Every structure is written in C-alpha cells, then in structure tokens.
Amino acid sequence: MPSAARRGRRPGSPDTRASILAEARSLFAAQGYAATSVRAVAAAAGVDAALVHHYFGTKDDLFLAALQAPLDPRSVLLPVAEGGVDGAGERLLRTFLSVWDDEVTRLPLLALVRTVFDPDRRQMVRDGLMRMVLGPVGAALGVDQPELRMSLVGSQLMGLVLARYVVEVEPLASASADQLVAAYAPTLQRYLDGPLT
Amino acid sequence: MPSAARRGRRPGSPDTRASILAEARSLFAAQGYAATSVRAVAAAAGVDAALVHHYFGTKDDLFLAALQAPLDPRSVLLPVAEGGVDGAGERLLRTFLSVWDDEVTRLPLLALVRTVFDPDRRQMVRDGLMRMVLGPVGAALGVDQPELRMSLVGSQLMGLVLARYVVEVEPLASASADQLVAAYAPTLQRYLDGPLT
Numbered sequence: 001m002p003s004a005a006r007r008g009r010r011p012g013s014p015d016t017r018a019s020i021l022a023e024a025r026s027l028f029a030a031q032g033y034a035a036t037s038v039r040a041v042a043a044a045a046g047v048d049a050a051l052v053h054h055y056f057g058t059k060d061d062l063f064l065a066a067l068q069a070p071l072d073p074r075s076v077l078l079p080v081a082e083g084g085v086d087g088a089g090e091r092l093l094r095t096f097l098s099v100w101d102d103e104v105t106r107l108p109l110l111a112l113v114r115t116v117f118d119p120d121r122r123q124m125v126r127d128g129l130m131r132m133v134l135g136p137v138g139a140a141l142g143v144d145q146p147e148l149r150m151s152l153v154g155s156q157l158m159g160l161v162l163a164r165y166v167v168e169v170e171p172l173a174s175a176s177a178d179q180l181v182a183a184y185a186p187t188l189q190r191y192l193d194g195p196l197t
Numbered sequence: 198m199p200s201a202a203r204r205g206r207r208p209g210s211p212d213t214r215a216s217i218l219a220e221a222r223s224l225f226a227a228q229g230y231a232a233t234s235v236r237a238v239a240a241a242a243g244v245d246a247a248l249v250h251h252y253f254g255t256k257d258d259l260f261l262a263a264l265q266a267p268l269d270p271r272s273v274l275l276p277v278a279e280g281g282v283d284g285a286g287e288r289l290l291r292t293f294l295s296v297w298d299d300e301v302t303r304l305p306l307l308a309l310v311r312t313v314f315d316p317d318r319r320q321m322v323r324d325g326l327m328r329m330v331l332g333p334v335g336a337a338l339g340v341d342q343p344e345l346r347m348s349l350v351g352s353q354l355m356g357l358v359l360a361r362y363v364v365e366v367e368p369l370a371s372a373s374a375d376q377l378v379a380a381y382a383p384t385l386q387r388y389l390d391g392p393l394t
Contacts, residue, residue, distance in 0.1 A: 102323065116363050159356020164350060166313050169352070172348045172352060196379055
C-alpha cells in the first residue's frame with residue numbers, strides 16, 4: 001500500500017525535478033528553443049512528458065526555469081503592450097528600469113546577461129530575449145517590421161544595462177528614472193513606430 | 198666592452214618590458230587611470246620612469262598597451278571629430294562599424310568587452326571608454342553636457358555591439374552598414390546635439 005505522502009501524487013522527487021531541469025538546459029542550449037520539445041526533454045530525463053508539465057507547466061515555463069530567469073517577462077511586459085504603441089517607448093523604459101533598479105531581480109538578470117559571452121549558452125539568451133521579451137511585446141503592440149524594430153529596442157536597452165549597471169558610466173549610473181526617460185524614451189519610441197529608412 | 202646589440206640602447210629586455218606591462222595593468226586596474234602615475238608603474242617594476250616612456254610612450258599609450266587595445270581609438274576617431282557636430286552621428290557610426298566589422302580588430306575588442314564582467318578589470322574598461330574614446334570625441338566636437346551626451350552615445354554603441362556581434366540578433370547581425378546608419382545615426386545625432394529634457 002502506498003504511503004500517505006505519495007497517494008494522489010505523480011511519481012517524482014527533487015532529484016527527478018533537477019534532472020529534468022538539467023536535461024532541459026542542455027537541450028535548449030544545444031538545439032535552441034524551437035527544436036527542443038517537452039517530449040525530448042522528458043525522454044532525456046527518463047520520465048513521462050506529463051511529469052515535465054506537472055513540475056514546470058508549459059514549454060515556455062520550462063524554458064524560463066532553464067534560463068534561471070528571476071521573473072516571467074511576459075507578465076511584467078503585458079501592461080506595457082496593453083496601452084498601444086502611443087507612449088510605449090516611455091512605458092517600456094519605466095517597466096524596464098523598475099525591474100533593473102531592484103537588486104532582487106537585477107543580480108540574477110546580470111548573471112544571465114553575463115552568459116551571452118559563453119558560446120554554449122548564447123543561443124538560449126538569444127531565444128529568451130526574442131521569444132520571451134521582444135517578440136511578445138512587438139506582437140502585442142502590432143508594430144510593422146517587428147524583428148527589426150524590436151531588435152533595435154533591445155540593442156538600446158542592452159546598452160543601457162551595460163552602461164548603467166555593469167560598466168557604471170556616469171552620469172547614467174546615478175541618473176533618475178525621469179532623466180533616463182527624457183533621454184531614452186524618444187529613441188525607443190522612434191524604433192517602435194518612427195521612420196527607419 | 199658591451200656587445201654591439203646593446204650599444205646605444207637603454208638597459209632592458211623582453212622580461213623588463215613584460216614586467217612593466219604587468220605592473221601597469223595591476224595598478225591601472227586597482228587604482229584607476231587618474232591615480233596611477235608612470236613613476237609609480239616604474240617603481241613597481243623596479244626600473245626608471247624614462248625606461249617606461251622608452252618602451253611605451255606616454256601614459257595614455259601605456260594604458261592602451263595595458264588594456265591590450267588592438268588600435269589607438271584616438272587616431273581612429275580624429276576624422277569623426279574633425280567634421281564638426283553636423284552629421285557626426287553618421288560619421289561616428291560608420292567609423293565604429295568599419296572597426297567592428299573587421300575581424301582583425303573585432304576579436305580583441307570582444308575580449309576587452311568581455312572583461313567588463315570581471316570586477317577587477319571593470320574600472321580599466323570604464324576608464325578606457327571614457328578617457329580614450331568618448332571623452333576625446335565629446336571634447337573635439339565641443340558638445341554641451343559632454344559626459345551625459347557621450348555616455349548616451351556609448352550606451353547605444355555598446356548595445357549595438359552586444360546585439361550584432363555577441364548575441365547576433367537578426368536582422369541586426371546581417372544588416373548592411375547603410376541599414377544600420379538609417380536606423381541608428383538619428384539616435385546618435387540626437388544624443389550629440391538634440392534636446393535631452
């Protein structure tokens with residue numbers, strides 16, 4: 001007779017969960033997001049796909065767990081997109097700064113940014129950036145040329161991260177959110193809906 | 198009697214040169230550019246300051262050697278500044294792309310960019326960026342609020358490096374110089390001489 005603790009629960013243990021996560025990280029890194037299925041992760045870990053869903057949710061959730069993302073960018077960015085493209089440059093920047101100015105999220109995000117210099121992890125960061133952050137925002141805002149426009153936005157935000165939080169260039173490192181909005185929001189807004197040619 | 202090879206040369210050897218460079222790197226990294234004198238580097242290496250100048254030239258030259266910079270940014274950037282602030286955004290970007298699109302300079306520059314994540318080296322990268330690249334360009338162009346304007350320029354260029362050459366986000370990774378100029382030159386130009394508040 002099964003013990004009370006196991007009754008009604010699917011088989012698994014902390015080791016199983018860690019093993020699934022390790023296989024997911026390995027497959028996402030080696031093959032990219034698109035070519036990696038939950039079924040393949042489950043097979044590599046020697047478990048059923050249903051158990052992967054049980055522990056981690058959707059493939060996107062599994063991917064964010066594999067990335068060790070400290071937050072779900074989709075839920076953070078949803079309010080930015082809801083307001084439409086007018087003023088989205090400023091809203092995106094204010095949301096971005098609120099996440100990065102908070103040490104609790106900044107430190108794990110910095111660890112993630114650092115991995116772009118690891119060739120084995122670069123593909124995961126690229127997938128994460130495009131599929132979890134820039135892609136959904138571009139789609140929700142309905143911008144034209146979404147890949148170009150959102151990668152321009154991403155390049156300015158990545159540069160702001162490097163300058164303000166990594167290299168700590170002054171006056172950017174000490175600037176207030178309002179000062180940064182005055183400088184950067186027009187750039188982001190033009191990348192979202194201005195002329196690019 | 199001294200050998201022919203040594204006649205007319207100051208004392209020194211490849212080991213002395215390497216030792217000076219190692220001490221310079223250590224002092225610049227620990228104390229920053231401003232607080233490090235050629236005299237202090239010479240003392241740490243146990244040689245005369247004149248020998249440091251003999252091997253490396255000025256303090257700026259010694260600093261660039263310690264950074265392992267693959268080029269002298271001052272000579273590369275001089276033509277950008279000579280044309281005045283009108284159109285400087287586009288000239289700066291084209292010069293920047295010509296340096297970064299060339300693998301011979303790109304690979305050592307990428308090695309340098311990677312060191313910003315090393316806390317012991319970060320100060321050197323910051324000093325190098327501000328004193329050798331952004332500072333001289335801002336001064337030569339005569340922009341107002343040079344620290345703010347040039348650090349904004351630097352943040353967009355750093356982000357372009359990360360997006361195009363490190364993360365390799367498309368379409369930025371494959372874009373032509375003309376396409377990048379169309380997208381980025383107006384941003385850089387506004388950072389140089391446009392309204393920021």
